[in-house]
Amino acid sequence: MTTQPAKSEAAGGVGRRPAGHRLLWPALILLALLLGNLAFHHDFFSVRVRDGHLYGSLIDILQFGAPLILVALGMTLVIATRGIDLSVGSTVAIAGALACGHISTAARPGSVATMLTAVALALGVALALGLANGFLVSGLGVQPIVATLILMVAGRGVAQLITDGQIITVTSAPYKMIGGGYWLTFPFAVLLAAGLVALTAFVTRRSALGMLIESVGGNPAASRLVGIRAGGLLALVYVVSALCAAVAGLMISSNVSSADGNNAGLWIELDAILAVVVGGTALTGGRFSVGGTVLGALIIQTLSTTVYTLGVPPETSLVFKAFVVIVVCLVQSPVFRAKVLRRRRTTTPRSHTTAGAAPQQQEAGA
Amino acid sequence: MASPSTTPRPTDAGGPRPVLEAQGIRKQFPGVLALDGVALRLFPGEVHALMGENGAGKSTLIKVLTGVHPADGGTLVVDGRPHAFADPLQAQQAGISTVYQEVNLCPNISVAENILIGREPRRFGLIHWSAMRQRAAELLTELDLDLDVTSLLDSHSLAVQQLVAIVRAVDVSAKVLVLDEPTSSLDREEVAQLFTLVRRLRDRGVAILFVTHFIDQVFDLCDRVTVLRNGQLEGEYPIGELTPVTLVQRMIGGELATLDQLSGRSHEGAAVRAAGVPFLRARQLTRTGSIEPYDLDIHAGEVIGLAGLLGSGRTEVARLLFGADGADAGEVSIEGEKVVLRTPRHAIARGIAFCSENRKSEGLVGELTVRENIILALQAARGWTRPLARATQDELARHWIEALDIRPADPEAQVRHLSGGNQQKVLLARWLLTAPRLLILDEPTRGIDIGAKAEIQKLVARLAGEGTSVLFISAELEEVLRLSHRIAVLRDHRMVATLANDDTVTPERLLTTIATGTDS
Ligand SMILES: Nc1ncnc2c1ncn2[C@@H]1O[C@H](COP(=O)(O)OP(=O)(O)OP(=O)(O)O)[C@@H](O)[C@H]1O
Ligand SMILES: [Mg+2]
Numbered sequence: 093m094t095t096q097p098a099k100s101e102a103a104g105g106v107g108r109r110p111a112g113h114r115l116l117w118p119a120l121i122l123l124a125l126l127l128g129n130l131a132f133h134h135d136f137f138s139v140r141v142r143d144g145h146l147y148g149s150l151i152d153i154l155q156f157g158a159p160l161i162l163v164a165l166g167m168t169l170v171i172a173t174r175g176i177d178l179s180v181g182s183t184v185a186i187a188g189a190l191a192c193g194h195i196s197t198a199a200r201p202g203s204v205a206t207m208l209t210a211v212a213l214a215l216g217v218a219l220a221l222g223l224a225n226g227f228l229v230s231g232l233g234v235q236p237i238v239a240t241l242i243l244m245v246a247g248r249g250v251a252q253l254i255t256d257g258q259i260i261t262v263t264s265a266p267y268k269m270i271g272g273g274y275w276l277t278f279p280f281a282v283l284l285a286a287g288l289v290a291l292t293a294f295v296t297r298r299s300a301l302g303m304l305i306e307s308v309g310g311n312p313a314a315s316r317l318v319g320i321r322a323g324g325l326l327a328l329v330y331v332v333s334a335l336c337a338a339v340a341g342l343m344i345s346s347n348v349s350s351a352d353g354n355n356a357g358l359w360i361e362l363d364a365i366l367a368v369v370v371g372g373t374a375l376t377g378g379r380f381s382v383g384g385t386v387l388g389a390l391i392i393q394t395l396s397t398t399v400y401t402l403g404v405p406p407e408t409s410l411v412f413k414a415f416v417v418i419v420v421c422l423v424q425s426p427v428f429r430a431k432v433l434r435r436r437r438t439t440t441p442r443s444h445t446t447a448g449a450a451p452q453q454q455e456a457g458a
Numbered sequence: 459m460a461s462p463s464t465t466p467r468p469t470d471a472g473g474p475r476p477v478l479e480a481q482g483i484r485k486q487f488p489g490v491l492a493l494d495g496v497a498l499r500l501f502p503g504e505v506h507a508l509m510g511e512n513g514a515g516k517s518t519l520i521k522v523l524t525g526v527h528p529a530d531g532g533t534l535v536v537d538g539r540p541h542a543f544a545d546p547l548q549a550q551q552a553g554i555s556t557v558y559q560e561v562n563l564c565p566n567i568s569v570a571e572n573i574l575i576g577r578e579p580r581r582f583g584l585i586h587w588s589a590m591r592q593r594a595a596e597l598l599t600e601l602d603l604d605l606d607v608t609s610l611l612d613s614h615s616l617a618v619q620q621l622v623a624i625v626r627a628v629d630v631s632a633k634v635l636v637l638d639e640p641t642s643s644l645d646r647e648e649v650a651q652l653f654t655l656v657r658r659l660r661d662r663g664v665a666i667l668f669v670t671h672f673i674d675q676v677f678d679l680c681d682r683v684t685v686l687r688n689g690q691l692e693g694e695y696p697i698g699e700l701t702p703v704t705l706v707q708r709m710i711g712g713e714l715a716t717l718d719q720l721s722g723r724s725h726e727g728a729a730v731r732a733a734g735v736p737f738l739r740a741r742q743l744t745r746t747g748s749i750e751p752y753d754l755d756i757h758a759g760e761v762i763g764l765a766g767l768l769g770s771g772r773t774e775v776a777r778l779l780f781g782a783d784g785a786d787a788g789e790v791s792i793e794g795e796k797v798v799l800r801t802p803r804h805a806i807a808r809g810i811a812f813c814s815e816n817r818k819s820e821g822l823v824g825e826l827t828v829r830e831n832i833i834l835a836l837q838a839a840r841g842w843t844r845p846l847a848r849a850t851q852d853e854l855a856r857h858w859i860e861a862l863d864i865r866p867a868d869p870e871a872q873v874r875h876l877s878g879g880n881q882q883k884v885l886l887a888r889w890l891l892t893a894p895r896l897l898i899l900d901e902p903t904r905g906i907d908i909g910a911k912a913e914i915q916k917l918v919a920r921l922a923g924e925g926t927s928v929l930f931i932s933a934e935l936e937e938v939l940r941l942s943h944r945i946a947v948l949r950d951h952r953m954v955a956t957l958a959n960d961d962t963v964t965p966e967r968l969l970t971t972i973a974t975g976t977d978s
Binding site: 298299300301303304306307310311313314315316317318319320321325378379430 | 528780782801802803806812814819820821822823824825826830834835837838839840841842843844845846888
């Protein structure tokens with residue numbers, strides 16, 4: 093009998109986590125937040141169709157959360173490589189400013205062609221910005237936080253230069269579609285974000301990209317010795333991050349039909365980092381979860397919405413948000429959960445341990 | 459066999475009281491019952507071996523006793539008082555000092571800081587740096603180690619890091635010293651020094667728990683043995699009741715069929731192989747500060763052993779050939795064609811594989827699964843756009859898990875949850891499956907149990923028989939002698955001799971060459 097392994101491999105093996113397990117806590121937290129809202133507003137879950145468009149608090153959360161989901165999506169890949177991208181907020185502002193600037197000076201601001209060139213312009217510049225970040229990090233070996241801090245600060249200035257310090261207002265129906273339009277009753281921004289999330293998840297998991305990114309983030313030295321071309325991967329994730337931020341910037345400026353170099357995307361990098369972490373991707377790199385990030389972004393967005401719906405006074409709203417974030421992080425921490433559980437468990441068995449030990453002591457000494 | 463010692467032997471009737479006594483220890487990991495009712499007794503002034511196959515639960519037992527993992531059951535009595543340590547610090551404060559299997563020091567601070575961190579000598583509330591350096595240097599001399607204590611820890615080889623970890627543990631005035639495979643990458647010299655230190659501590663009354671896969675070290679040093687098998691207690695024996703053969707039988711629960719089936723040496727046809735254009739030829743290859751210019755020819759199907767003391771430059775020779783470090787001068791040709799091996803990628807593209815000695819920091823990606831770690835080199839060579847089909851991945855993982863007997867046999871387990879020896883096997887599998895032309899193995903059997911070690915040696919011999927060239931680095935001379943066709947000897951960062959491994963090469967002759975730098 094003893095020759096047979098005592099360990100049960102039937103139970104699913106060591107450390108194997110069911111795929112959904114990692115998403116369990118973020119999902120529960122999101123659910124709790126939504127139910128909390130329901131307690132205050134009984135129509136919180138109701139979704140109505142009006143003029144062929146969906147309306148409701150849940151739809152609002154999705155629509156206003158779409159840019160954050162996108163920024164957090166790019167951030168997820170960057171963080172998985174042990175990096176961080178602080179420049180996304182500035183990229184959001186630059187993209188909006190470029191697009192609106194182009195449309196406002198175009199001959200036919202309302203045409204589809206103008207909209208397309210505006211989008212292409214914003215994405216092209218974002219591509220260049222992402223490459224610059226990638227080059228600083230992988231080519232020159234600058235620490236990601238420093239490398240992207242440069243663009244975070246300088247980019248905000250660039251956005252203001254583009255808008256001349258003003259708020260550029262545009263009237264373009266095709267452009268309005270990106271952030272404020274509807275398609276098949278759904279907000280177009282939500283569909284766009286969902287499409288990009290699905291695409292990213294598909295590409296990273298169906299190709300070897302996801303695994304190689306996790307390898308580079310999980311153990312850079314080993315990844316080099318195994319022959320992974322980390323440089324290219326790093327450049328790629330910063331480009332993806334910048335492109336995601338640019339699309340988010342287009343959504344934001346399109347939604348309000350204007351570009352504000354000062355305030356567009358301000359502090360969104362922090363919300364995005366928070367969303368990634370709440371979604372279960374560690375800042376130390378390695379394993380990442382696109383699904384977790386989406387849930388994380390929705391949690392952050394729901395929180396912002398809750399602050400309004402509860403009527404929390406503006407001066408305490410940030411404190412309230414911070415408090416909830418801390419609770420969320422604690423609930424997710426296995427160490428914290430273990431401590432709480434252990435405390436509860438040890439109240440009884442501690443005495444048992446002591447009692448059980450005494451006879452053995454005698455036995456050994458006898 | 460068992461070295462006679464002056465310390466009183468614990469007897470069941472009226473002997474000294476155990477300083478540490480654990481009973482009925484249980485530890486359940488998700489899907490694995492790692493420990494099932496294990497008991498352990500340590501008496502003051504004894505060296506106690508904890509033995510068992512890879513994955514038997516040795517490290518887990520140590521971690522549970524010292525508060526790294528909470529136990530799921532059982533009792534622990536230290537010094538007559540029941541304890542349940544919530545973290546390793548508490549264990550240390552209770553007088554249990556531990557060197558865990560995977561060195562966990564801080565790579566980017568100095569050796570001195572690593573040794574004394576947490577108990578730095580202070581003056582006026584500030585760290586007294588010069589006193590700290592002096593104290594650290596003193597402690598190192600106890601192990602006859604001559605290191606610059608201000609140098610960064612990660613500028614040293616794994617073996618030195620292992621010694622630093624031991625020095626750090628020894629400094630704490632401990633009642634119990636736990637050493638989990640401290641000798642896995644040490645040479646004879648360091649092992650001897652470590653043993654002297656351990657005996658000194660034992661004579662001072664410290665209880666030492668010692669884990670190793672080297673059977674002879676157990677008989678050399680230990681007074682009693684606890685054997686684990688598959689997470690269960692097999693038994694506790696005075697060393698005098700065991701022989702190497704019976705000990706191994708207790709560990710594996712049967713006869714060891716494969717041990718020493720490998721004929722003394724495997725150099726049939728060495729002369730034939732050594733003729734013609736070598737697969738790899740290095741001429742005056744050098745890197746300033748790490749290795750003096752060396753020449754090396756490796757023919758197809760040839761096993762070249764690298765021998766030398768700790769820090770003699772064995773690993774450095776290998777790293778240049780793999781492009782892990784860039785060479786400053788010299789040239790390399792592969793099958794007669796000049797090549798520049800600037801990065802590992804270049805070397806891999808030429809069919810070279812390098813299995814690093816440091817599986818934790820340079821080898822495995824702990825968060826990835828066994829399957830992902832096994833296919834990583836192959837996938838990296840293909841690039842991210844050409845993923846291996848999942849069915850192929852599963853097939854490869856299954857094949858190598860079986861071939862190397864990786865336990866648990868679960869391709870989706872996270873590698874960091876595997877036992878040390880099983881992790882080492884995963885690393886080997888990764889490179890073996892790339893079917894390299896030249897396989898560089900740096901301490902490939904580090905931490906691997908006695909049965910699996912014989913398997914791996916056979917595998918290396920078989921690969922060479924099939925035409926793969928192997929560069930074999932090991933601190934274990936017997937292993938080098940058994941497998942190599944030729945042995946290159948290194949001393950003080952210089953390749954001082956290359957010996958054809960025929961019957962005239964004895965361990966003694968090799969040791970003399972290593973020590974003097976000349977072949978007598
Ligand atoms: N953190 C963990 N999570 C899940 N399983 C674990 C964990 N740590 C250890 N195990 C499992 O527990 C078992 C015992 O592992 P342990 O590390 O104690 O073995 P060991 O006897 O030290 O082996 P080795 O000689 O290879 O070092 C193994 O099956 C291992 O996979
Ligand atoms: Mg172990």
